[in-house]
Amino acid sequence: MSNERFVAFLLPQHFFVSALTPTQFARRSYVLFAIMVASALVITVRLAYWQMVRHDDLNKLATDLRERITTEYAKRGDILTSDGVLLATDIFSYEVAAHPKLIANPKEQAQVLAPILNVSESDLVQKLSDQTQNTVMLTLNAPVAAGKQLTELRNAGKIGAIEFVAKPNRRYPGGSLAAHIVGFTNASRQGAYGVEQYFDEILRGRDGQIRAESDALGDESLPFDLPQGSPAVDGSTLVLTINSAIQNIAERELARGVQENGAKSGQIVIMEPRTGKILALASYPAPDLNAFATTNLDAYADPVVSLPYEPGSVFKAVTLATGLDSGKITPNIVLNDPGSVIIGGRTIYNSDRQGYGNVDLVTAMAKSLNVIAAKIALATGPKTFYQYLHDFGFGAVSNVDLAGEIPGTVKNPGDGIWYESDLGTNAFGQGIAVTPLQMTNALATIANGGNLMRPYIVDRIIHPDGSVDVRSPHVVRRVLKPETAAKVTNILSRSILTESTNKANLPGYTIAGKTGTAQIPVPGGYDPKWTIASFGGYFPADNPQYVILVKIDRPQKSPWGSQVASPIFATVAQQIAQLTGLPPDEIRQAATKQ
Amino acid sequence: MKKILASWQERIKTRFRKLKKQARTRWEAMPSFSTLRIALVALGAFILVALVYLAQASNAALIARDLRVKQLKIQEVERENAQLRYEIAALASPSAIEQRARKLGLGPAKKVVYAEMPWIQPPPNELMPAFLPDTNIDTVPQTFDAADNTFLEQLLSVLGLGNLSNFANAQSKE
Numbered sequence: 001m002s003n004e005r006f007v008a009f010l011l012p013q014h015f016f017v018s019a020l021t022p023t024q025f026a027r028r029s030y031v032l033f034a035i036m037v038a039s040a041l042v043i044t045v046r047l048a049y050w051q052m053v054r055h056d057d058l059n060k061l062a063t064d065l066r067e068r069i070t071t072e073y074a075k076r077g078d079i080l081t082s083d084g085v086l087l088a089t090d091i092f093s094y095e096v097a098a099h100p101k102l103i104a105n106p107k108e109q110a111q112v113l114a115p116i117l118n119v120s121e122s123d124l125v126q127k128l129s130d131q132t133q134n135t136v137m138l139t140l141n142a143p144v145a146a147g148k149q150l151t152e153l154r155n156a157g158k159i160g161a162i163e164f165v166a167k168p169n170r171r172y173p174g175g176s177l178a179a180h181i182v183g184f185t186n187a188s189r190q191g192a193y194g195v196e197q198y199f200d201e202i203l204r205g206r207d208g209q210i211r212a213e214s215d216a217l218g219d220e221s222l223p224f225d226l227p228q229g230s231p232a233v234d235g236s237t238l239v240l241t242i243n244s245a246i247q248n249i250a251e252r253e254l255a256r257g258v259q260e261n262g263a264k265s266g267q268i269v270i271m272e273p274r275t276g277k278i279l280a281l282a283s284y285p286a287p288d289l290n291a292f293a294t295t296n297l298d299a300y301a302d303p304v305v306s307l308p309y310e311p312g313s314v315f316k317a318v319t320l321a322t323g324l325d326s327g328k329i330t331p332n333i334v335l336n337d338p339g340s341v342i343i344g345g346r347t348i349y350n351s352d353r354q355g356y357g358n359v360d361l362v363t364a365m366a367k368s369l370n371v372i373a374a375k376i377a378l379a380t381g382p383k384t385f386y387q388y389l390h391d392f393g394f395g396a397v398s399n400v401d402l403a404g405e406i407p408g409t410v411k412n413p414g415d416g417i418w419y420e421s422d423l424g425t426n427a428f429g430q431g432i433a434v435t436p437l438q439m440t441n442a443l444a445t446i447a448n449g450g451n452l453m454r455p456y457i458v459d460r461i462i463h464p465d466g467s468v469d470v471r472s473p474h475v476v477r478r479v480l481k482p483e484t485a486a487k488v489t490n491i492l493s494r495s496i497l498t499e500s501t502n503k504a505n506l507p508g509y510t511i512a513g514k515t516g517t518a519q520i521p522v523p524g525g526y527d528p529k530w531t532i533a534s535f536g537g538y539f540p541a542d543n544p545q546y547v548i549l550v551k552i553d554r555p556q557k558s559p560w561g562s563q564v565a566s567p568i569f570a571t572v573a574q575q576i577a578q579l580t581g582l583p584p585d586e587i588r589q590a591a592t593k594q
Numbered sequence: 595m596k597k598i599l600a601s602w603q604e605r606i607k608t609r610f611r612k613l614k615k616q617a618r619t620r621w622e623a624m625p626s627f628s629t630l631r632i633a634l635v636a637l638g639a640f641i642l643v644a645l646v647y648l649a650q651a652s653n654a655a656l657i658a659r660d661l662r663v664k665q666l667k668i669q670e671v672e673r674e675n676a677q678l679r680y681e682i683a684a685l686a687s688p689s690a691i692e693q694r695a696r697k698l699g700l701g702p703a704k705k706v707v708y709a710e711m712p713w714i715q716p717p718p719n720e721l722m723p724a725f726l727p728d729t730n731i732d733t734v735p736q737t738f739d740a741a742d743n744t745f746l747e748q749l750l751s752v753l754g755l756g757n758l759s760n761f762a763n764a765q766s767k768e
Contacts, residue, residue, distance in 0.1 A: 075676075086683035092673040144677045148670055166673060173683035212662075248688035578706050587708050 312518025315429030344420025513537020
């Protein structure tokens with residue numbers, strides 16, 4: 001085709017009426033064509049630059065604008081009792097924020113939001129009208145129902161510029177039930193005290209990171225892509241050894257006993273002697289776990305494992321066991337009690353400053369004679385005596401699965417702070433610091449025939465994948481011969497029947513135990529007024545199923561363990577027998593003989 | 595010979611010309627496709643493919659949206675479940691139940707009577723509480739008597755030796 005024809009093809013006919021010659025016209029057409037081609041080339045190059053060279057940068061910018069990386073919070077594991085009562089769980093609440101600069105009508109929005117968020121309308125109006133802020137927090141704890149309502153309102157277009165995010169919160173349905181066992185989680189969801197702290201890693205799980213597409217206000221239901229990332233892994237569930245009913249009995253009777261006796265505080269520990277399972281662990285006063293933000297943190301420290309005390313005469317059961325097991329005394333021995341004995345230059349008296357002459361071991365325990373206890377320790381000898389104390393677990397942690405356990409204090413011969421007189425005083429539980437758990441575990445050792453068990457409070461751990469770790473009883477060591485344990489049990493049970501002032505009687509059941517009335521050490525000596533009244537015992541004596549220690553601090557009504565702690569023991573034991581259907585000894589023994 | 599070769603050459607050339615003419619005739623007889631038509635067909639095909647792709651992509655996006663909405667709904671329901679579970683546990687806690695029981699006039703049993711029914715002979719372990727560990731029950735507690743002291747110990751005590759003699763000495767010193 002010739003040039004003229006090409007031009008004629010492109011242009012309308014009347015354009016041929018021109019002052020230009022066809023050659024000039026063609027030349028100018030070529031120039032125009034070249035300019036167009038050059039422009040197209042420039043545009044193409046720029047497009048290539050933005051779409052190829054700057055592809056990654058711009059893609060990232062676009063992705064960052066429409067994608068949000070949100071944390072998917074892991075659900076912290078639940079804590080349950082052995083009978084399935086929920087002690088700790090996660091619930092959800094909403095953090096709600098608004099962008100005041102994007103809200104056209106704050107009053108209208110406030111009217112809609114106030115009943116949903118449970119916040120006063122005037123407060124909301126003030127916040128939503130604040131044009132100086134880009135974002136204002138409306139509430140940190142809107143209930144879970146609020147989230148659903150806010151979603152519906154947003155979808156219906158009735159609210160705008162509102163963001164809301166669900167966050168987990170730890171809650172304790174039982175309030176103060178088993179408070180010291182459970183512990184709590186702080187604002188950063190870290191466990192503090194109790195099993196919450198001890199098993200924090202297992203309970204916590206692992207938060208996930210989710211990349212989801214959303215609009216500027218966080219609405220994630222956009223039709224682009226499914227969220228990607230690593231999902232959260234929930235924490236494992238703990239099932240405790242404690243029984244909720246027994247725990248409730250212990251807490252109720254402890255509270256009543258402390259209040260009736262005008263005491264400062266108290267603890268009750270209930271264990272299964274054969275296994276070391278802790279069935280109840282009560283401390284009074286007990287804090288409300290849901291109110292940790294407004295409660296003194298010291299209230300959450302568990303005195304049962306972290307507050308040692310001088311056990312007093314309850315410790316004589318241990319002294320008796322060491323004397324019998326070492327062979328230094330025999331069950332039928334008769335010892336002389338002149339009312340005092342000098343050991344290491346220190347005179348040891350009975351609590352009533354009286355002497356009782358020749359007494360057997362049952363009478364010595366019934367009358368709680370310090371002199372006899374000291375003589376038994378003297379006969380045992382310091383090396384053997386303190387070896388037994390170590391074997392019983394005193395002066396060392398028991399490795400119970402609770403946070404904050406401390407070992408207590410036991411002086412030992414040769415450590416530089418022990419004196420010979422300590423042998424005499426330690427024999428009746430003075431000058432030695434033990435925790436209530438250690439004392440209970442020592443009694444359990446006698447009750448189960450001589451094995452020191454490791455106490456434990458978590459029975460099994462259920463992982464999110466369904467696997468279960470079951471924790472088994474663990475025998476730490478054999479402390480006593482079985483026959484020795486039986487002899488000690490026999491003496492303790494007969495001493496309770498003999499003791500005229502003791503109130504730890506449970507009709508139909510034989511109880512073995514020992515009262516204690518311990519002085520409280522103060523700088524320079526002992527408090528002249530206040531005592532720690534306690535009773536430690538187990539039943540049924542011939543086949544112990546429960547070991548119970550009751551400890552009441554500074555009772556006002558009476559200082560004596562037999563008057564303050566023994567009745568509480570009897571009440572708790574009776575209710576446990578009724579709860580569990582444990583028949584009286586006579587019926588049970590008759591049935592087993594058949 | 596030269597003539598034969600020349601005639602063959604001439605024949606081949608004639609034949610070639612004839613074939614070329616036939617090819618041209620056939621080519622001219624075929625319908626002609628202009629560039630515009632080809633471009634239009636290509637564009638149409640492209641648009642068709644694009645439409646199919648767009649339909650698929652839209653469908654996938656809608657499904658993704660549905661899934662995401664359902665995921666969010668599931669999360670919402672799980673949160674509500676957690677809240678309900680907590681409320682149930684709070685109402686079912688031992689102290690809450692005890693409070694309600696006391697309001698109804700109930701309280702701990704003051705006395706429990708065990709009725710013996712000798713005509714029913716359950717196996718011994720049925721009398722034990724269900725959650726207690728199965729154990730052999732020692733029916734008779736161990737007792738002890740004076741025979742615990744061996745003859746040797748008694749002899750030594752008479753002679754002022756042995757453990758017992760130490761006690762006797764201690765008593766005499768006080």
